[in-house]
Amino acid sequence: MVSAPLAAVLLAAVVGMGVAVLAWLHRDRPGAGPLAAFVVAASLWAVAHGLELVVPGVVLMERLLQIQLTLSVVVPVAWLVTVLEYTGHPYWLSPRRAALLLIEPAVFVTLVWSNVTHQYVWYDVTVVTAAETSTLVPVWGLARWGHLAYMLVLILAGGVLLIRTMLRTSDRFQGQVLALLVAITVPTVGHSIHAFNLVPARFDPTSLGYVVSGVVLSGAMLRGQLLDVAPITRDLGREAVFAEIDDAVIIVDGSGRIVDVNAAATVFFSEAPAALSGRELAAELPELAETVPEEGERAQTETRLEHSGAVRYYDVRITPLYRSYGVVSGHLVSLRDVTDRRQREQRIDVLNRLLRHNIRNEMNVVRGNADLLADSVDPDERDRIDRIVRTVDSIVDRSNKIGRVSEALESERAEPVRLPELLATAVAEARDRYPQADITLDCPEECWVDGSPALSLAFEELLDNAVEHSEGAPTVDITVSVRDEGVAVRVSDDGPGIADHEQAVILAGEETPLQHGSGVGLWLVKWLVRNVGGTLSFVGGPGTTVEIALPAATRPAAVDGQSAVDDTPLDDSTAGNSATDDSTADGPSTV
DSSP, X not given: OOOHHHHHHHHXXXXXXXXXXXXXXXXXXXXXXXXXXXXXXXXXXXXXXXXXXXXXXXXXXXXXXXXXXXXXXXXXXXXXXXXXXXXXXXXXSOHHHHXXXXXXXXXXXXXXXXXXXXXXXXXXXXXXXXXXXXXXXXXXXXXXXXXXXXXXXXXXXXXXXXXXXXXXXOHHHHHHHHHHHHHHHHHHHHHHHHHTTOSOTTOOTHHHHHHHHHHHHHHHHHTSOTTTSOHHHXXXXXXXXXXXXXXXXXXXXXXXXXXXXXGGGGGGOSSOHHHHTTOBHHHHOXXXXXXSOSSOOOEEEEEEEEEXXXXXXXXXXXXXXXXXXXXXXXXXXXXXXXXXXXXXXXXXXXXXXXXXXXXXXXXXXXXXXXXXXXXXXXXXXXXXXXXXXXXXXXXXXXXHHHHHHHHHHHHOOOEEEEHXXXXXXXXXXXXXXXXXXXXXXXXXXXXXXXXXXXXXXXXXXXXXXXXXXXXXXXXXXXXXXXXTTEEEEEEEEOSSOOOHHHHHHHHHTOOBXXXXXXXXXXXXXXXXXXXXXXXXXXXXXXSEEEEXXXXXXXXXXXXXXXXXXXGOOOOHHHHTOOTTSOOOSSSSOBX
């Protein structure tokens, strides 16, 4: 029958080998190699201790003790290397430092196997027998105590690195770090207790500690993605982003001193990044330093900086950097060159003013003179004057429309809008403008979307296009359907349809010299719809069908408190429909 201590150490060996296999399967990940060496050494250590409990003879016991002591030098070194790789500090282990790190283990192993000549590791042994097991109890010498101290120093150094990582990382990595800490703390405490004779001398609890370590590491690898997702991968990614990003990034500490700059930010300084460390940002870039808040809050502003003899404008974003307990340790200052955008906006503002005011005023002058000429020209030439007036009116209307859309895009924000009311108003106004058109509306009575009143401009433009480009008596149908992903509004007409190349231009969102649209109407619709989070698309079939997809919204609470008069369903009187329009009592209202 196998004794309990022997069963415990054999269980530790089995679990440890299982963990080693798991680590080997992830051998391409940071820390996997040394972690496998750590658990293999610990497992063999447990096996040697288990055999020591059952073999006869002091000489054989001493050999197994020498094997255990030899394996003990692998555990702390492999542990420290695992932590260095896992936390992203493998560069610390240079060849010179690695050689220094291995001096003590090499000396200790030499002393272990030559102990019979000097007895620096142990100088006396006794055999303690209990039940079915016999344990060798050495009287340790100075070399053994020195090696124990060396082991504890290496383990403590790795623990400090892990705790530092735990305080600076996310919950997922905190669980991984805690698993690694438990995996080394439990057997280390057990081994230390046994070394100082705080438990009965016949059994070393280190083996039981490695059972716990194996279980914890197995759970961390199988469920906590230990070795799959390590903080070093995240840190390397962040370093790569910091180094390669096109935006200039400057890191300053809490006192406003420069800590680091990326390659894009070197254009602001005359010296290398290494020489800038520790210098005051206010002394190097006083305009930029003024944008950094003292309270440690996020901030965004625009500033101008001069370098290479030119003035450039930058969008500046300041992000506080936190350490433990929410203490602000510095700021990350990122700068994006917006000079070209600023100049483009200035050009757009000038052209917008020119289109909305100057051209409109000049067209009014042209129209006024055309009206005066109409009374003095030959009646046969009146058609030419009428054509001038119509063209001028078209230009003025288009200018006014663009002005309204520009104001809507700048001022409107998405908010819950009752779609039937919005569409009914647009349809009623279109019927007033085009009495010859047959316009129908089919929309659920309670339908809310994330939009704005400016959406009426989009529907107005679609109705104008449908009627004006129709051949014969215009027929326009508006249907609204509620879907899982939102609300779809389809505007269909029986006209000749929109050319494929014009559809492609609108859907692509850009024009080229060889591919462009013939007007601005659909562009205005797309901008208005996109401004509230919607999309525009074309549906195939006879005529033209434009579909606008809008995000659905819930009925606002303020509306719920209104009187029942506000919930009157759409009918012919509210929408201005003719008596010939169809309606059904059971389904959605048809206007």
